[in-house]
Amino acid sequence: MKQELVDIIEQLQGQRILVIGDMVADIYLEGKISRISREAPVLVLEQAAEKIVAGGAANVVNNAATLGGKVFAVGLLGLDNGAKGLKTILFENGANTDGLFCDEKRPTISKTRIIAGGRATVSQQIVRIDKESKEPMAKAFESHIEQYMKPLLPHIRGIVLSDYGCGTITETLKKQLLDYAHKRGIPTIVDSRYDIRGFGGVDYVKQNDAELAAAVGRKLPDEEALYEAGQELLQDMQARGVLITRGEKGMVLFEANGAIHDIPVSDKSEVYDVSGAGDTCVATFILALAAGIEPSLAAELSNVASGIAVRKLGTATVSTEELLAAVRE
Numbered sequence: 519m520k521q522e523l524v525d526i527i528e529q530l531q532g533q534r535i536l537v538i539g540d541m542v543a544d545i546y547l548e549g550k551i552s553r554i555s556r557e558a559p560v561l562v563l564e565q566a567a568e569k570i571v572a573g574g575a576a577n578v579v580n581n582a583a584t585l586g587g588k589v590f591a592v593g594l595l596g597l598d599n600g601a602k603g604l605k606t607i608l609f610e611n612g613a614n615t616d617g618l619f620c621d622e623k624r625p626t627i628s629k630t631r632i633i634a635g636g637r638a639t640v641s642q643q644i645v646r647i648d649k650e651s652k653e654p655m656a657k658a659f660e661s662h663i664e665q666y667m668k669p670l671l672p673h674i675r676g677i678v679l680s681d682y683g684c685g686t687i688t689e690t691l692k693k694q695l696l697d698y699a700h701k702r703g704i705p706t707i708v709d710s711r712y713d714i715r716g717f718g719g720v721d722y723v724k725q726n727d728a729e730l731a732a733a734v735g736r737k738l739p740d741e742e743a744l745y746e747a748g749q750e751l752l753q754d755m756q757a758r759g760v761l762i763t764r765g766e767k768g769m770v771l772f773e774a775n776g777a778i779h780d781i782p783v784s785d786k787s788e789v790y791d792v793s794g795a796g797d798t799c800v801a802t803f804i805l806a807l808a809a810g811i812e813p814s815l816a817a818e819l820s821n822v823a824s825g826i827a828v829r830k831l832g833t834a835t836v837s838t839e840e841l842l843a844a845v846r847e
Contacts, residue, residue, distance in 0.1 A: 520845060520846065522815065523815070523818065523819055523822070523845045524842065524845055524846065526806055526809070526811050526815060526816075526819055527586075527819070527838060527841055527842055527845065529806075529809040529810075529811065530585055530586050530587060530802075530805040530806060530809055530838075531586040531587075531838070532586065532587070532588055533586075533587045533588065533675050533676065533805050533808040533809055534587070534588045534589075534590070534673055534674050534675050534676075534808070535582050535587045535588070535589050535590070535674065535675065535676045535677070535678065535801075535804055535805060535808060536589075536590045536592060536667070536670065536671070536674045536676070536677045536678070537575055537578050537579045537582065537589060537590070537591055537592065537677075537678040537680060538575070538592040538593060538617075538663075538667075538677070538678070538679055538680070538686070538687060538691065538695065539574065539575030539578070539592075539593060539678070539679060539680030539681055539682070539686055539687055540574045540575050540593065540627055540680065540681065540682040540683070540684040540685075540686045540687075541572075541574055541575050541576040541579075541591065541593040541594070541595060541604055541618065541626070541627065541686070542572075542573035542574030542575070542576060542577075542627045542628065542629060542682065543570050543571075543572075543573065543576070543600030543601070543603055543604050543626050543627065543628040543629075544570070544571040544572070544573035544628075544629050544631070545568065545569070545570050545571075545600060545603075545628055545629065545630040545631065546567075546568070546569045546570075546571065546630075546631050546633055547565060547567075547568050547630060547631070547632050547633065548565070548566050548567040548568070548569075548633045548635070548641065549563025549564055549565050549566055549632065549633065549634055549635075550563060550564045550566050550634075550635065550636050551563060551634055551635065551636040551639060552564045561634055561644070563632070563634055570599070570600065570603030570604065570607065571607070572604055572607050572608060573629065574627065574680060574682045574684075574797075575591070575593055575678075575680035575682070575686075576591065576593075576604050576607075576608060577797040577798075577835075578678055578680050578709075578797045578800050578801050579591040579608055579613050579801075580607065580608060580611055580613070580797075580835050581797055581798045581800075581801035581802070581823075581827075581835050581836060582613075582678075582801040582804070582805060583608070583611040583612045583613040583835075584611055584612075584835040584836060584837050584838070585801060585802060585805055585823070585836060585837070585838055585841065586805075586838045587801070587805050587808075588612075588614075589612075589613045589614065590613070590614045590616075590617055590670060590674070591608055591613050591614065591615050591617055591618055592617035592618070592663060592666065592667065593617070593618055593619075593686050594618075594619055594620075594621055594624070594655060594659055594663075594686050595618050595619070595620050595621070595626045596620060596621060596622065596624055596625040596626040597620050597621075597622040598625055598626050600625070600626035600627075600628045601618075601620055601626040604618070604626065605618060611835070616666065617663065617666045617667070617670075619659055619662050619663065619666075621656065621659055623656075624651035624653065625649050625650065625651060626649075627649070627650040627682070627684050628648070628649045628650075629646055629647075629648050629649075630646065630647040630648075630649070631643050631645075631646050632644050632645045632646070632647070650684050651684075651685075654685055654688070655685055655686065655688055660688055660690060660691065663691060664690075664691065664694065667694075667695075671695075671698055671704075674704060675704065675705075675808035675809075676704065676705050676706075676707075676804040676805065676807055676808030677695060677699050677704060677705070677706045677707075677804075678706075678707055678708075678709070678800055678801070678804050679692065679695070679706065679707070679708040679709070679710070679717060679720065680708075680709050680797075680800070681708065681709070681710035681711065681712075681713065681717075682711050682712075683710075683711055683712040683713065692716075692717065696717075696719040696720060697719075699721075700719065705721050705722065705804065705807040705808060706720045706721045706722065707720065707721065707722040707723070707724055707761075707800060707803060707804050707807070708720045708722075708723055708724070709724045709725075709796060709797075709800050711729060714729065714733050714751070714755075715733060715754065715755065717755070718755055718756065719756075720755070720757060721757060721758045721759070722757060722758060722759045722760070722761060722803070722807070722813070723751065723752075723755055723757050723759070723760045723761070724760075724761045724762075724763070724796065724799065724800050724803070725751070725760070725761075725762055725763075726762070726763045726764070726765075726796060727744060727762060727763070727764050727765070730744070730747050730748065730751065730762055731747065733747075733751055734747040734750055734751060744762070744764075744770070745770070745772075745778065748760050748762055748770060748772045748778075749772055749778075751772075752772045752773075752774065757774065758773065758774050758813070759771055759772060759773045759774065759813050760772045761799070761803065761817055761820075763795070763796055763799055763824065766783060767782070767783070768780070768781045768782040768783045768821060769781045769799070769817060769820070769821050769824075771813060771814060771817040773813060773814075777814070779814045779817060781817055781818060781821045783821070783825055795824045795827040795828045796824075798820070798823050798824050798826075798827040798834075798835070798836050799820045799821070799823065799824045800820075801823075802816070802819055802820035802823040802824075802836075802841075803816050803817060803819075803820040806819055806820070819841075819845075822841065822844050822845055823836045823841055823844075825844065826840050826841065826844055
């Protein structure tokens with residue numbers, strides 16, 4: 519198995535992937551505690567640093583790029599610092615950002631975390647501020663995205679739909695992509711936080727166990743309940759596979775041929791931060807499918823990659839070198 523996974527990693531290199539969805543700028547503002555404000559009983563912070571990290575669909579793009587894929591990011595940004603930061607990050611990691619269109623009338627989707635600390639104080643998040651537009655995407659930008667994708671799609675070998683409920687993947691774009699991919703045998707995968715059942719026609723569905731419970735509308739107290747729910751979602755969506763991530767319990771892949779693959783965690787060392795690990799999973803899985811790898815092996819490799827990501831703080835990427843090292847261990 520070890521050599522088989524090493525060989526697969528080599529096949530990921532250069533695979534052409536399209537990632538469409540809600541591009542999120544995770545912004546971290548770090549401040550040193552100065553004093554208590556005279557205006558209100560709140561801390562006054564002296565800003566010490568600002569960092570922008572790729573989140574949402576942008577984190578899938580980032581991971582697919584650092585794993586060696588040739589990735590094309592498609593989505594909508596604002597004309598602000600968040601947009602500039604995301605484009606810079608993705609471009610520096612080798613992703614193509616020509617499909618990220620900027621609408622000056624809406625902000626880049628962002629999650630700004632205020633981190634307070636001092637010499638004798640452990641730094642900690644004190645508040646998070648989310649920013650996004652609730653308005654539907656303007657028809658003009660939907661048309662821009664359509665026109666951008668038209669000449670690109672014949673060269674694509676895998677498609678990710680990354681939906682965080684912010685409206686980037688319109689019904690029109692969704693239908694066009696899934697119809698095109700289905701006719702030409704291009705593998706597709708969706709990761710949708712709130713509306714997974716709205717993506718009927720997709721090949722593979724990725725959910726975590728909490729999202730699966732929400733999708734079937736009931737609690738999943740044990741293994742049997744989770745297995746029933748996974749098979750139910752697979753059948754309802756008529757997908758080729760459903761991949762469920764379970765944190766420290768690993769993953770389960772349900773396939774349309776009836777096969778169920780229970781994949782335990784690859785490394786049982788301490789899990790630091792699970793944020794963004796699902797994006798790493800999706801990026802690895804679609805790259806492997808694009809290379810023609812069978813789904814069970816693609817899931818095995820994505821499990822190893824996710825195990826690397828959870829040992830890093832915040833949303834993080836995994837490199838080819840890290841993945842090779844982990845597989846060889």
